[in-house]
Amino acid sequence: xxQTLLEQxxxxxxxxxxYQRNQDHWEYLLNSYMGGVEYQxxxxxxxxxxESESEYNARIAATHLENHCKSVISTYVSxxxxxxxxxxFDNNTESxxxxxxxxxxxxxxxxxxxxxxxxxxxxxxxxxxxVLVVKPSVGAVTRSDxxxxxxxxxxxxxxxxxxxxxxWNRKLNGEFELTYFKYIEESNxxxxxxxxxxxDTIKTFIVNNRSRAVVEETVExxxxxxxxxxxxxNHRSPVxxxxxxxxxxxxxxxxxxxxxxxxxxxxxRVNGHPALVKxxxxxxxxxxxxxxxxxxxxxxxxxxxxxxxxxxxxxIFTAINHATEAIxxxxxxxxxxxxxxxxxxxxxxxxEFQLLNAKLSEKADNLELTEEMIWQYWFEYQGEQWMGxxxxxxxxxxxxxxxxxxxxxxxxSAATDPVLLRIxxxxxxxxxxxxHTRLPFIDPNPQTGRTYEDGEEINSNLPAAYxxxxxxxxxxxxxxxxxxxxxxxxxxxxxxDAPVRAVxxxxxxxxxxxxxxx
Ligand code: SF4
Numbered sequence: 001x002x003q004t005l006l007e008q009x010x011x012x013x014x015x016x017x018x019y020q021r022n023q024d025h026w027e028y029l030l031n032s033y034m035g036g037v038e039y040q041x042x043x044x045x046x047x048x049x050x051e052s053e054s055e056y057n058a059r060i061a062a063t064h065l066e067n068h069c070k071s072v073i074s075t076y077v078s079x080x081x082x083x084x085x086x087x088x089f090d091n092n093t094e095s096x097x098x099x100x101x102x103x104x105x106x107x108x109x110x111x112x113x114x115x116x117x118x119x120x121x122x123x124x125x126x127x128x129x130x131v132l133v134v135k136p137s138v139g140a141v142t143r144s145d146x147x148x149x150x151x152x153x154x155x156x157x158x159x160x161x162x163x164x165x166x167x168w169n170r171k172l173n174g175e176f177e178l179t180y181f182k183y184i185e186e187s188n189x190x191x192x193x194x195x196x197x198x199x200d201t202i203k204t205f206i207v208n209n210r211s212r213a214v215v216e217e218t219v220e221x222x223x224x225x226x227x228x229x230x231x232x233x234n235h236r237s238p239v240x241x242x243x244x245x246x247x248x249x250x251x252x253x254x255x256x257x258x259x260x261x262x263x264x265x266x267x268x269r270v271n272g273h274p275a276l277v278k279x280x281x282x283x284x285x286x287x288x289x290x291x292x293x294x295x296x297x298x299x300x301x302x303x304x305x306x307x308x309x310x311x312x313x314x315x316i317f318t319a320i321n322h323a324t325e326a327i328x329x330x331x332x333x334x335x336x337x338x339x340x341x342x343x344x345x346x347x348x349x350x351x352e353f354q355l356l357n358a359k360l361s362e363k364a365d366n367l368e369l370t371e372e373m374i375w376q377y378w379f380e381y382q383g384e385q386w387m388g389x390x391x392x393x394x395x396x397x398x399x400x401x402x403x404x405x406x407x408x409x410x411x412x413s414a415a416t417d418p419v420l421l422r423i424x425x426x427x428x429x430x431x432x433x434x435x436h437t438r439l440p441f442i443d444p445n446p447q448t449g450r451t452y453e454d455g456e457e458i459n460s461n462l463p464a465a466y467x468x469x470x471x472x473x474x475x476x477x478x479x480x481x482x483x484x485x486x487x488x489x490x491x492x493x494x495x496x497d498a499p500v501r502a503v504x505x506x507x508x509x510x511x512x513x514x515x516x517x518x
Pocket of ligand 1 (some may be wrong): 462466479480483484485486492493494495496500504505506507508509510
């Protein structure tokens, strides 16, 4: 074979050291997230001593995978995108092309929201992923020419497994600039398309993997003068260009559960179908009522016998439950995922929600940054400067609504104070998804038939202890007029939803808080 062609092929298909160091790990993370056939192909069951290839393959086929990696990432993404991110394009032109981009961001029918969801998923899986903002160069002169040809910037999601080489340089002002970016755009058994970006050119190579040769090479100028690749981090690591995956440790716990599941299947088989020990010459078939034919001259001591090995399957299930709990602790999803059966104490649950909220907030910040950079390149292609703002939710309301409702109902059944009952009812209404509403005060024991000295009726909402502030049992200096719940302009008590007089008092009196006047 032509040495130069081979050298060119090797050069195009070469990868950098960071890629080589992480490739196996990324493949493991990908298979752990994908599950199914990919996971089976990875052969993550531990082989038994002397286990044949066909026995091992049969064991793989009989073992199902509990895919915790996918479940954890789906939980995160569902919280992150429960509310759509807010996009303010400020002074940027909101054109037809922009509208088209928001509807079909990757020229493959996915909306920009759906695309960003995908970015979040793959960044979670690998620790980071890349988004390439591309605009085809078709020689159109004006924006309307481009509109007619449906030419506009679009985005490409590239996973770390296909980005084989990259390089950053530090500029004089300290900013890092991507100066080289190579990725495999498409690949099948025979051909692969490799694209190589520099600040000046975009080279495309089509290589034949069987003949190990570059069969086509095209070069086009990079009109942008920079590489429009955005690095979307999940969590940053100390190494530039490498993120921290959400499932690094979870994937190992998942593999351990996978192996234990195989042990359960094997144990059930051994318990139900014990091994038969016989001499070579003895003919025996399996199944109920099977006939065993022994040689005539067989020594009486060598009679075939059943080797009963009993395995305690419950201890394997205990180990599986322990591994599942460990996954929930690592992911902070113990009280959210349906796999969780134990009940956590209120304090532990609150702490877990806070940790999960912090994790989600960091992920949302990283997505916000990624999107800002995507828009910068998008508008630069359109000859504009990005002026807008992107806002992802910064806090996520995570709570166990059912447990909260149960708790409130328990307190409500024991409470007698109508004020407390109203507060509980207001919270229950909120938990049912309604806006916070101030409910009317309902006194279960209305105090009727009372009047002031001048004959005016005292509102029945007011408690039995409502009386003139001048009475001897009323603490010195306390009256409705200086109570926290008194609305001076309206002569009204907000605690009992009733008109009151400033010179009266009740046992619920509270001093006015300082900032109430501010
Ligand atoms: S003392 Fe306060 S709580 Fe009691 S009736 Fe007067 S304003 Fe209402």
